[in-house]
Amino acid sequence: GIQVEQSPPDLILQEGANSTLRCNFSDSVNNLQWFHQNPWGQLINLFYIPSGTKQNGRLSATTVATERYSLLYISSSQTTDSGVYFCAVGGGADGLTFGKGTHLIIQP
Amino acid sequence: DGGITQSPKYLFRKEGQNVTLSCEQNLNHDAMYWYRQDPGQGLRLIYYSQIVNDFQKGDIAEGYSVSREKKESFPLTVTSAQKNPTAFYLCASRRGTGGYEQYFGPGTRLTVT
Numbered sequence: 001g002i003q004v005e006q007s008p009p010d011l012i013l014q015e016g017a018n019s020t021l022r023c024n025f026s027d028s029v030n031n032l033q034w035f036h037q038n039p040w041g042q043l044i045n046l047f048y049i050p051s052g053t054k055q056n057g058r059l060s061a062t063t064v065a066t067e068r069y070s071l072l073y074i075s076s077s078q079t080t081d082s083g084v085y086f087c088a089v090g091g092g093a094d095g096l097t098f099g100k101g102t103h104l105i106i107q108p
Numbered sequence: 109d110g111g112i113t114q115s116p117k118y119l120f121r122k123e124g125q126n127v128t129l130s131c132e133q134n135l136n137h138d139a140m141y142w143y144r145q146d147p148g149q150g151l152r153l154i155y156y157s158q159i160v161n162d163f164q165k166g167d168i169a170e171g172y173s174v175s176r177e178k179k180e181s182f183p184l185t186v187t188s189a190q191k192n193p194t195a196f197y198l199c200a201s202r203r204g205t206g207g208y209e210q211y212f213g214p215g216t217r218l219t220v221t
Contacts, residue, residue, distance in 0.1 A: 045211060048207065094164075
């Protein structure tokens with residue numbers, strides 16, 4: 001099956017810093033999503049981005065499907081950005097394959 | 109409010125007992141999914157259903173069973189055959205057309221002792 005690798009596994013930053021999270025995947029995909037998992041376990045949809053670039057406030061994402069990677073950018077980090085960020089990919093109507101996540105800690 | 113609900117939030121069972129986790133959605137989505145998350149790990153697919161009365165096994169279906177009798181409901185039964193049932197279980201749904209984006213419920217934490 002498809003493999004998903006996220007890096008870095010852990011990231012500690014000061015409030016106000018910028019960060020880039022990476023997701024590599026091993027095969028072509030029709031679905032790529034970025035999620036933020038909050039401390040209560042809820043998965044919050046950040047981006048649905050099988051290709052191209054999208055922006056939402058301080059967050060943006062880019063997927064280069066031909067090179068099988070996606071990047072999530074967080075600018076001007078806030079403590080509320082802390083948590084685990086997951087990349088998940090899929091062929092379409094089937095389920096998603098998740099990476100192991102990037103654990104982000106933003107210190108005040 | 110439109111959304112996905114899972115109940116209960118926390119569930120405790122003794123080893124050897126079957127337990128059923130509820131997942132309901134009022135988004136009129138066609139497809140529904142069950143995932144399992146272990147500590148420090150990503151989610152893994154258990155079962156999914158594209159339409160009523162039809163479902164497919166995911167990557168880790170052994171020891172689980174599902175039904176899809178209604179479009180809005182997709183209950184998951186964790187049977188006594190599941191060797192390591194303690195985990196966080198999340199349900200998701202997706203519209204049938206117009207893209208593949210999945211949306212998740214709040215999850216159920218199951219502890220089996």
